[in-house]
Ligand SMILES: Cc1ncc(C[n+]2csc(CCOP(=O)(O)OP(=O)(O)O)c2C)c(N)n1
Ligand SMILES: CC(=O)[C@@H](O)[C@H](O)COP(=O)(O)O
């Protein structure tokens with residue numbers, strides 16, 4: 001086994017490149033064996049095996065810096081830097097992260113998880129290197145999907161002005177999570193797959209060298225001709241026009257070719273882009289056929305590519321998907337917007353049935369929100385379906401473009417709360433704070449699957465900016481009998497008791513039920529309220545609770561700061577200083593990867609911990 005030779009960074013250099021096809025095969029077998037058991041990002045990793053090997057062969061880590069965009073494709077990098085054992089604990093609490101982490105290895109140059117940041121970070125490294133007079137290479141590896149994100153162009157613009165030595169590797173597999181979209185994607189797909197541009201470059205260089213006594217004017221003329229020829233050979237010459245030297249496209253599964261080109265890229269003066277063509281899911285038939293399904297996967301049966309442990313229960317995304325399909329039929333003004341997540345947000349069905357009213361804007365959350373503002377002003381009812389952590393990108397657009405103009409834009413905020421195995425970068429723990437601080441915004445969270453549907457109906461009938469946030473995973477199907485009509489700013493009384501009031505937001509209503517059960521066993525008779533609205537706050541309900549409860553417990557899957565609990569404390573503290581308020585919320589730390597259940601325990605927002613806190617307080 002060649003893989004056994006790899007114990008630490010740069011060990012790959014001990015393996016002769018003619019053995020690389022065997023090493024690539026072993027790495028793919030290793031990835032499949034582990035990811036089929038643990039779950040994780042598979043298809044992108046299978047596609048990036050040879051690319052990573054070639055990079056590790058040519059560059060020297062940790063001195064040289066490889067910055068992985070998003071970071072979901074960094075598994076081979078982890079293997080080649082001596083972290084094979086970590087794959088047994090991949091994405092579990094205390095185990096190895098699924099993304100690059102500087103705390104995990106000196107070879108991880110940059111912590112990532114969100115898209116389109118690698119070129120900016122790379123340009124920063126390059127400037128710091130040159131200011132300090134240091135000597136190393138910086139390589140940003142960005143996918144064609146990530147190249148739909150605006151930050152990438154801001155960074156290229158900057159890199160081109162700075163003219164510093166810097167390598168960008170474009171890993172083009174013609175896929176984002178779903179099919180890649182937009183102009184840049186079509187541009188890349190239209191590029192010739194031959195290596196014509198290389199041949200031309202080499203040809204021109206050779207001819208220049210062979211002509212004795214060639215003067216500067218003649219060379220200038222030849223360069224001009226070369227540029228015109230390049231334009232003929234490669235449509236658009238977009239990257240060169242942006243100020244980068246373009247090399248490619250090259251076969252991203254041919255290690256020898258990549259090694260040759262990366263070595264050439266090292267010698268280029270100024271920023272250079274190497275365009276590498278890879279195949280998402282390579283080497284595993286089900287992933288090649290369904291790259292979107294195997295982009296990020298739970299544990300699956302390796303032989304057939306079928307997920308294990310699928311209990312068939314609907315999750316919140318499924319409910320949202322059904323609601324949107326119904327709106328598509330009933331309300332012609334409803335349009336759907338996603339930033340490259342039609343699968344993850346459940347909008348695929350809407351896309352298939354109402355393609356004219358569906359917009360995938362690429363990995364461009366900021367644009368998605370301002371685009372929705374325009375749609376709303378033009379008379380449509382846009383539903384922006386987006387993960388909580390990705391919406392962080394667009395806070396300014398929510399404030400300036402949507403809320404300031406008080407526009408009817410609906411935000412369907414999926415993956416709100418602890419998402420689990422993706423960890424810090426993906427936990428949806430800030431949205432209640434960053435949404436409810438904005439004037440004109442209404443913020444709701446459903447307690448169960450029926451309420452998500454009711455809240456979406458309410459959101460469509462409402463006129464103004466409004467957000468519904470719901471968690472990743474199985475939709476709660478308890479408390480079906482509690483289905484009072486939704487009224488803006490009004491919470492829902494589930495059980496009226498006295499002494500202790502549990503006031504819970506969304507997913508925490510289920511936890512509050514469990515806390516209530518424990519308290520009932522002790523002889524207490526706690527009240528349980530489903531908050532429904534985080535903004536506006538139901539002050540009438542708070543007034544009424546304050547009258548006959550000594551302790552009010554707020555419960556939310558959001559950071560404490562700026563969240564529901566802090567709003568309740570602010571109100572009660574002045575109006576009813578005698579009432580004790582306990583806030584169960586996420587702590588002021590970035591929550592790592594692990595199962596949501598374990599993370600809740602760690603954060604002290606599981607039923608047991610909240611019960612204990614109440615007991616201590618009384
Ligand atoms: C800001 C942000 N929005 C959305 C995502 C979700 N996301 C993760 S990977 C990905 C697709 C990236 O495509 P590409 O860069 O081509 O990499 P590939 O998966 O094809 O290897 C998306 C949309 C994200 N990580 N960050
Ligand atoms: C890397 C990335 O950002 C996505 O692939 C994300 O991991 C998807 O998360 P879900 O599995 O919750 O859709």
Ligand SMILES: [Mg+2]
Nearest residue numbers: 143144145175
């Ligand atoms: Mg891609």
